[in-house]
Amino acid sequence: MELLDIKGLQIEFPSRRGTVVAVKGVNLTVRPGEVLGVVGESGAGKSTIGNAVIGLLDPPGQMSGGEVFLKGEKINDLSYEEKRKIRGRRIGMIFQDPLTSLDPLQTIEQQLVETIELHLKLGKKKSRERAVDLLHQVGIPDPEVRIQNYPHQFSGGMRQRVVIALALCAEPEVIIADEPTTALDVSIQAQILELMRKLCREKQVGMLIITHDMGVIADITDRVAVMFQGNLVEEGTTQKILGNPDHPYTKSLISAVPRADVRLRRFPMVDYIEKEEDRKMLLDISTHWLGQGRDFGKIEGPLISVKDLVMTFVTKPAFLKKNRQSFNAVDSVSFDIKQGEVFGIVGESGSGKSTVARIISGLYKPASGAVFFDGTDLTQLGSEKKMDVFRKQMQMIFQDPFSSLNGRMRVMDIVAEPIRFHKLASSNREVETIVTDLLEHVGLGRQAAVRFPHEFSGGQRQRISIARALATRPRFLICDEPTSALDVSIQAQILNLLKDLQEELGLTMLFISHDLPVIRQMCDRVGVMKMGKLVEVAETEALFTNPQAPYTQELLSLMPKLDKLSHKGLDVETS
């Protein structure tokens, strides 16, 4: 018998601009001991399904049709009080952010014991025994001691384990996990997924796992449901969906997932969700505006050379110097980037990779060390005027497309700002021509110029950022996690665009990412960072096939295995 049975689920969000149907007639079932993955990109309605099942739809959202059965019992029209009893008792929940799903003012013991007492009606002593046992099951070492700790005393991965223990503590029949590993690093993600898989099997719990990440799907699920714009477009075994998808959306979604095992020339058919405006194809760099003023002359040695970079952050400020505490976010890092090369830096969160980018771009002043740009030490320049010459040659693309554009300016003014500041055009009319041309060049229509950033999607905003970065006619581009906030299909488009631009303009790039498969697709050489130190620098191919440093080997081994994914229609680069 089905554990969880969702029939014809329809969810609407009425607003003053009309009703948005977020979920349209979705049917799903979860069996005991089975992991069902719901995959889709942002706005597909996947999280809304999870919230509807547990009766926690954000107002004004409402279920306008369909039924939800838990073990044959209809639960969608229960009263609020009855639904509350089901939540936690019969349906466990795991949310994305382990930091906010635990109460910071209560110890783990208080939170676990309270929940167990409430739902299982056990005595205090029995509850505590059970809590310790649960912590042991989810792999927390020393549970007798750790149970007395507060959430902030656990690391992110450990905290998510506690959340899983909390979800399991009332012996639920179904667990709904909404992006359970999105906030975690790869190495921790692998452990958590394995744990969830194991517990699900052992306890014969049904699990509904909602995610955007194909790696998670491939790792843990038995069956997959693919959501697209509120519709369930395809459902089947994980093997079938990943290896031989039928629906065109699923096909394009799978082809857009970056692989660690092969390097593609370009990502194929990726415009299912967001059509790319016809990009002006390969331009003649010798006559185009972007090509002018680029005669930098031939350079000897590397374009960028970083020497013994150290960056210190004060963690405990104090009036007296001796009382201050600090740590080295970047610790004697040295590397070279050759002209025309894409150099990648990969590392987990807190490894200092973004700090390196910000030092090179001049946003941070390093505690010691030097950054040479074409032989000039940027850290010793002193005056703003002297720095401007180099700023023009060096631009940066940021991670968060929603905060990297000033919401009060029109796109025209955003892209025109660097041109006006560096006086790269003689008249206003010329500036406008250049801006519209740039916008067309990054795959946005010319109408984009008169609109405001909030009218665009994340991917389109990232294109605006790229246009702004190109507007100074740079020869060196720093990309700091340029696609980590984007959906896979949009990510594929942006990566294609960056690849094209790099080829056309002969750009040198520093590409920073936590995502190994993306690094593999983009970079010629890669540096691996751990806790502020550069542990290995190697050619991309060599790094992926024959990693030297133990940390690199570990990172590679923990990567989600995507070998089940279909290779159909991929444009593989052969070396």
Add this chain to the structure above:
Amino acid sequence: MENIVEKSRIARILDSDIWHSFTRSPVAIISSIVTLIVIFSAVFAPFIAPNDPFDLVAIDIMDSSLPPAWEVEGDPRFLLGTDDQGRGILSTIMYGARISLFVGFASVIFSMIVGISLGLISGYVGGRTDAIIMRIADIQLSFPAILIALLLDGVARGLVPKEMHNDVTIYVLVFAIGISGWVQYARTVRGSTLVEKNKEYVQAARIIGIRPGTILRRHVLPNVMGPVMVIATIHLAIAIITEATLSFLGVGVPPTTPSLGTLIRIGNEYLFSGEWWITIFPGAALVILVLAVNLLGDWLRDALNPKLR
């Protein structure tokens, strides 16, 4: 994306959430209508006031202390009665509101300029500069605003020659009220600036090479103005009240160009001799104006930040 033409500014305002919230809030509509009526009648007082209370030729001492028109001894020429010198109360209120509103708006603008600039600098530069500006703000906050205004007014009276007193008092008043209110703006703007300066669009501007002054003016300032407008609206009400208080205490604008506060003080002396209208009507006008502006400010705060409710 094809057919989108540039939306005009008005079209964007009419489509915005804030306009939508405005049309759904009777309190906001009524209070803004009341505020507009007061502002209108104050600005156009010379054209619409029934009589000119400052034209010595038109004033007749025989008309003095007349009760409102609906009382037995009332005169239809003076709807709300007259004061001891025969000036129509309605007209003096309209002229008085001119002074009150001028002092209110001018001191709010003065506060905003000082407070926003210091707040931007404090938040963006940080470190010592920030510490010094914020400590000055803390010190000032420990004195009541009215005390600072009184102090400044007293100092100004000592410095300025006696014959110029009447000409400069109003500007001294603006300065005194303005300077006592900058702290709020500085603190709010500093907080928002700290958030905005770490956003990536500010970093992008720095990488382009834009100088700090331009970044603050072009990028940070427009993004911190939301809460500032809320404070400004509520501050306007406070400034009008402060001016009235100072004038009531006799250190505000001179009786030759009376504000609402001065009118209330003058009338106060007649309250117990039965001529209640001389002080009640200016007082009521002040209450209505301040209440309307305050409600407008409250609504604006809720509309801009629904989470604050």
